[in-house]
Amino acid sequence: MKRVLALWCPDWPAIAAAVAADISPTGPVAVTSANRVIACSATARAEGVQRGLKRREAQARCPDLYVAVADSDRDARLFEPVAAAIDAAAPGVEVLRPGLLVLSARGVSRYFGSEHAAAERLVDEASAVGVECQIGVADELSTAVIAARKAKIVPPGGGAQFLGPLAVAELAAEPSLAAPERTDLVNLLHRLGLRTIGDFAALTPVDVASRFGTDAVAAHRSARGEPERPPSARALPPDLEVEQQCDPPIDRVDAAAFAGRFLAEQLHVKLAAAAVACTRLLVQASTGNGEHLSRTWRCAEPLTPEGTADRVRWQLDGWLTGRSEAKPTAGIIRLRLEPVEVVAAGALQLGLWGGVGDDDERARRALVRVQGLLGGAAVQVGVLSGGRGPGERITLVPLGDELAPEADPAAPWPGKLPEPAPAAVLDSRPEVALEDDAGAPVLVTDRGTFSATPMQLRWGTMAWQLQGWAGPWLVDERWWDPAGHQAARVQVQLSGEGQKALLLICHGQSWSVEGVYE
Template identity: 75%
Template structure:
């Protein structure tokens, strides 16, 4: 197998879309975390997983862009077209990484080295840098591409053995989502190199870890991770969409692609199979034929299929491949090239299959589109002394920035545990001692008498215990802040029915601020 890898592709695509020089530091963020960055940004101290603010503090001239899979796919189409023109039969794993058979390329160009050089030149001609790796297996070839290596036949295990075990999770398109947790566990077990992991018995790995660990172990040993599918593709699984009028706009093509993806997965479900390699084909009104194969480590979901169809049509119709069709698309066809048992496709929480978080995100965005951005809000951990003060509510999709730093010292802050539920109206209660006298808080921050009975509305409970009070004296040093300064105290009360409440003493009165369930 021959792998062509374009380093830091999301950052490269973001820079190209914003007309930022390739030498400028660029970072791509998602959920306020860096998911990709350019080599220049890494030199300045920017790292994947770091926060946006931390990265900008380390590199003030950093260009920050939001993660956009559609942008990445559109920008990668010229690279895929350049490679496919030189060596037909490519498979796209993800934008920035593609595969093809090395045997035919080596025979045509005389050697594997010559084929790799021609591919690097072809990709450079479209203004992109890449690295090529050749090895017996797919995952080994991808790792070899990251190192710019050609691994001799049969020496995959020897090439992988000295590498850090983290290399097994470096490429998400070839691993399950929890591969990072597996690698972290292996490191804590003392298996720091791929060779250490490969030395384990396959029986021990299968009995101790899950399915993805078995696949990773086969990869570490240089064995075929996913052999050619022995399942014959059932007939009549191919689906077509005849476009009338012809499709020449990306939005209309994307709509047709989504409908076709749903139709394909209905047929796959009826045949009890799932697709792992998909061929997207299109025919124009002038008889031009376009095709591209997408390969996936995990079975495709309807959403994943629709995304790949949309990306591919976007690349074709906008002419980013360098050969824009001369007419609109009249026939769109999806063909499952490789299928596996439908048991490999897990049902999701939301009644379907695929990434539940992504489906929930889309649903929330649609609610915002119908009702406004403020209709969907999320809580962000903030700084403060009371439980309500420690929650900053921001609209869904906005940067989750708290009103105050939660890591700062907050004298008088309520200790753990926090209440399960907060009251919005702060109902007033009565707290009295054993003789019926009202309970107050002294200037020294102590109860003036032991609490014995709590009355809330028409109900009263004997107290089986309490904790506190915790006093807060805010802005006492600022004479001009009389309107915002306050002296309050909080306490936790255990009721006779084993429930607990958080009470607040403010202005000589008691209120319920939270409930422990």
């Protein structure tokens, strides 16, 4: 069994901001993005500061609060000394993000005698560079990261038991291991009454896969403590790597960032040609004095060209300007990127024109030309909007205008259709009929229930038996308007060849097809 050790530095963005400003990290510090707090120190939390507060409200609660703007380059640059210190004591470190790294627990526990001894030694190594950290050890990576937040060593085979009583929000606490929609999943699970990870794990994999999306399936595997891909320092055959000789040697961060972006584009051209995407990236550099530097970055989602360039820039920034003892004594003369773990290219959602190089810019210029010929409204971009039905949740905006939705998608929308959305939304909305086993019409009552159990769907002269259904979801809008707008939606799956699934909407006494699932 491959055990995983995770090292987590709490409130790292706030700690890095304090170090960069040369103030005490133990004081009240907050980091903001878009004028809202995204991280704060323990002292600031004791004064009432918390994530999500507006900057002015946070300063009102804590007048002595030091406020810094979010800076991912700063976070990565100042985390490099920590990663270097841990890597010197336990080789094979993989950085998930600044403030969090993982490594295989097997070798380090054998070297230091036990997992507890290894955890104590790595805490001491981090303390030697002036950083407090917590260690977690478990069978799986996601469990180890959660255990690090609790400073726990989970016994072998005890992952599900450890996770069971924890709040289901823990599954979305670490953004480097969760897709962006994980927060929406957690909110949905709360509304369904599944408040703990154990409640979520009790669902069958079939129910989760049929009801939720891909990320929910991954979260469910984590909740059940099922195997994930472990960290490994073993590199794959170097058939996809890219390399650049730097002449003159690179000794400035801006030059390093330019070289890193060029290499990232080259790497993704090779990956696209091989129909794969990178999930674990090895960044290597050689200096004029014969020094060799390397660091592995691990990602939950396949890397895009922009994500690769960011990680290369962060790493080079950390090497060139960091406080680590491994800081090079000469300029970088060779830079190399090597994907050490790849997945099928289908896991990476690229743009319409591939998203590699300057293809996106050429496409944009072509679309602007179309606008010039046919008018501004001829080319429109979809923006996620607020609404209850699938058609209402997209706002079409002319290309070049501000991507502003008509309604706030983050606002509560009682009666909103849950995920997944239908693959096609029908403008024509052909009328159908839901019937019970006796052929009588089935409608939705004022209490949001079916008048009878739906057994078949009739579309013109054709009829299908129902294999399953979900809903109904009531929509009651504009209650102050005498005309109002009341409706109900239901998902049905038809039996027979293809087993097509439909989204139906009921207005008054009639049903119509609003969408089709594929």
